[in-house]
Amino acid sequence: MSTPTPANPALLTRRTALKHGLAGILATGFAPLLLPSRLFGASAPSNRINVGIVGNGLIATSHVGALLGRDDCQITALCDVWRTKAEKMQKRIQQGYAENAGTAGFKGVDLHATHEELVARPDLDVVFVTTPDHWHAAVSIAAMQAGKDVYCEKPMTLTVREGRTMVNIARRTGRVLQTGTQQRSESAFRRAATIVRNGWIGDITLIRTRLGNFPAATELAEEPIPADFNYDRWLGPTPWRPYNAQRVLGNYGGGWRVFLEYGSRKNGDWGAHHFDIIQWALGMDASGPVEFIPAGFEGSPYQTHRYANGVTVQRVDGNQPAMIEFIGTKGTVGVGRDDYLVCNPIALATRPVRADEAHLYESNDHHTDFFNCVRTRQRPIADVEIGHRSATVGHLCGIARQLRRPLRWDPATEEIIGDPLASRLLDRPRRAPYSLL
Template sequence: MKHHDQTTRRFFLKQSAIAAGAILGAPMILRAETLGNGSSAAANSRMGIGFIGTGLIAQGHLRSFAGMKELQAVAACDIRQSKLQDALKTLSSKGATSVMGTNDYQELLQNPDVDIVCIATPDHWHAAIAIAAMKAGKDVYLEKPMTLTVEEGKAVVAAEQKYGRILQVGSQQRSSAHFRIAANLVRNGLIGEVKEVYVKLGSFPPPPENVQIKPVPDGFDYDRWLGPTPFYEYTDERVKSIYGGGWRCYWDYGSRKFGDWGAHHFDIIQWALGRDNTGPVEFIPKGYNGSEFHHYRYADGITVWRDKDPKQEHMIRFIGTVGEVHVSRGKIATMPKELVRHRFTDSDIQVYESNNHRQNFIDCVKSREAPICSASVGHRSGSICQLAAIAERLGRSIEWDPAAQQVLGDKEARSMQDRPRRKGYELPS
């Protein structure tokens, strides 16, 4: 990737590690023995974590990971100098000393004290950084959706296997008791045969038109922010980091609401239906052949509808032949009502149990076992987001072969499984 000269390229929280240890009682940073050989970590070792992207969702990661007894925050990276400085202050408040700061993720990955990385950039940067991190021998916590495109997803899965790394996708609803109960109820056939699923995603506004082109603000590496995507003159709206829109409105950087709430809820639907190693076969956009709602369909006929019932109280509604399961963050309901209190036994199907998504990742880094949302799982859920987006952008139905992982009979749609990358921002191998 290109390197750019900036006045402030590296920042350091300037405290001597020796002085910090003497004054603050800070532990010595030791590299965990898990890294590189897959053996158990020494009981007294702490793994070094680096943070790449320190904006919205990263705020929780900075505080939570830095507060874990197994970890020591050693580096942070952001292309906005102001956000990087804020991150360094946050880490300092959590007791992290001698933290390296940089606007170049490659520099962070070259730091031998970094054992694991937390990646929380916009979607268009996920794949390249995750692959580079695994190639550099780091384990990865990667925000959802795992990638921007289907082909990027395949590449991340291949890298996870090639380099023998642990990768956890930040689909944290899998580590929630309510979603786990819902998945177990559906998996065990307690609502009968599932016929339909209703899911609430909401909507983003379209990208704003005729916005003011401005000079790139000081302390912001805009070319690096654009990365592999097409070049556009700078506007505040294009790079704005907000949950309700900003860069999330643009197809260049994400899959709009499919890659936003869809990445969470489609993931739970996959889990509950037991389809983490496969996917739907057809995606039908709203308006195509009179379709009132966007939907996708599995080979056995189960259909997932987007925003079909505006009065639906829960984010996901599983509709079976003898009952229903309704689930959202923090709440679950069933029809019949008493079903939610069903007691599962050892003879029942019970999905992977995790009660803390970040801790599950750290536990798996130490054990070298698969986390609850590995790259292969995140790729299958992400593919649904990406294929739904392709269907919406083209305004027509597309057929998908989940075994071959290829669009069928539509060359234009198949070409959209990948996207051109700007020179200098090629995907690592």
């Protein structure tokens, strides 16, 4: 829902500034100096950023835990196709705020049956999209078109074409979109990317990463649909399938994630994180690899993708301690969560970055970075273009795996070269009436 442009500077409110963004304010002829500093006082109740959350499963539980501890935002609306889940989350949030004296003025959390209802609310500033992957694009697009900024979980999309559409809409509307690849906001990953980007381990010859594996998807027997669950809407744009609790289960080790109709298996699960860090370290945030080779092709034991400069990335799902290992002509860097960083030479871990070397975007908290950018209208550390490019790597790995043959990719035109059948998999048909736009 759009907000009318104020007729004079005196009517420029905090919510108007968030809706229009700095670019929109400048377009009205008003200079940024007209904005008083109190406009963005995060701790003032009237200046808290109002948050709506679409999808109330496992990952939403994690986000809510973090957001309840912040005084610069307030959760005011929820949406879920499963009413019981939404009510459970509503109760948790309202209890959390009741115990927090810093949330004066809290008026409760409203529940919505559809994301269209939620994003139409004029009092919301941002929307967290924490649904299964097959709903990420449609909900994010609807939110941006309604004038909301978006925090979208990873992988940002289910198809390559969805990603480019999201980027185009974000740029056209001036919306901020943060992708939930929070490893960019962790110091060990930033340090590893800094080491690689500055050439401290020489030319990169090989990168290895482990993603793990899901169990194989299986046929599921039909079960009764719970009375409080809108199963047709949960399926959304995907083909109709009989209901089974395992199909819709939110489970980091399986559930809906094992089905390509709803997720991208491990290429979209852990790949969205690790391929993202590799893209960052190689300076490929606006580009990507040029070749994708599935495991087993001509005897290769590893899923592989390769960049135009020859850098090769292998998916090595073993027991190596590093989640990602960069191998260069002058050394190596292994990195993982919980501040895991092993460098050879060891001194690289603490070597100062000179003024003339690459200093990467520094964020120490993914939510804080997002909310700061909502206020400043800057692009966040995991901007929509970055999220799209990183997700694309996983999508193309998956297409090569499905077809059991290599793909050649042009990252500039975002087209598969010389393979019309593979090109058809860059997007998917969408079941009516669940259109993308």
